Amino acid sequence: DSGVTQTPKHLITATGQRVTLRCSPRSGDLSVYWYQQSLDQGLQFLIQYYNGEERAKGNILERFSAQQFPDLHSELNLSSLELGDSALYFCASSVQGSPGETQYFGPGTRLLVL
C-alpha cells in the first residue's frame, strides 16, 4: 500500500459525459501527479501540482482539467468523453515535487467510456 488513495476504482460512463476522479496523496506529500495508461498510448504524464499550484503540464487534452485543493487532495475532471478516453488513470504523489523524487502511485481508476 503506497498510501495514495484514488476513488472510484471503476467508472463506466457514456460518450459525451463528464466525470471526476479523486486522489488523496500520502500524508505529508505536497505534490500530486496524474498519469493516463492506455493500450494505445502507454503511460503518459498529464499534469503535476505542488501545494495547489500547477507545476508541470504534459499531454493533457483541453477537455481535461485538474486542480489541487487546500487540503492537498486533487481532482481530475474529464469532459465530453470519447471512446478513446477509456484508460487507467493513476495519481501519484511526492514530497516536494522536485526532480528525482520518488513518486508513489495509487491503485488507479479504471474508466470505461461506452
Added chain:
Amino acid sequence: AQSVTQLDSQVPVFEEAPVELRCNYSSSVSVYLFWYVQYPNQGLQLLLKYLSGSTLVKGINGFEAEFNKSQTSFHLRKPSVHISDTAEYFCAVSDPNNAGNMLTFGGGTRLMVKP
C-alpha cells in the same frame, strides 16, 4: 524532448534463471532514470533509481541496474527470478533541470516467469 525505448515487450524466463530487461533513452541533456514495477491490478512501485554517483544501482527485491552514459542505457537485471517477479516493468526518465518532476515512460516489458 526525452524518450525511452524498452526493446522487449515480453520476456519469458524460467524460475531461478537470470534476467535482463533492456532500456535505452534518448536525451540531449543529463537525465534521472527509474525502474518501476506494476503487478497485476495494482499501481506502480519504484524498484530503483539513478540520480548521480555510482553507475550500478541496487534496488528492492534483488534487482539492480547499470547506467551506461555512452550507450544511453539503463538495463535492469536480476540474477535469479521468482514466480512472484511476474509483472510489467517500466523504465522512465526525468529531466533534472525541469521545475517539475514529470516522468517519461517506456512502453513496458512484461516479465513472465515460468515454473
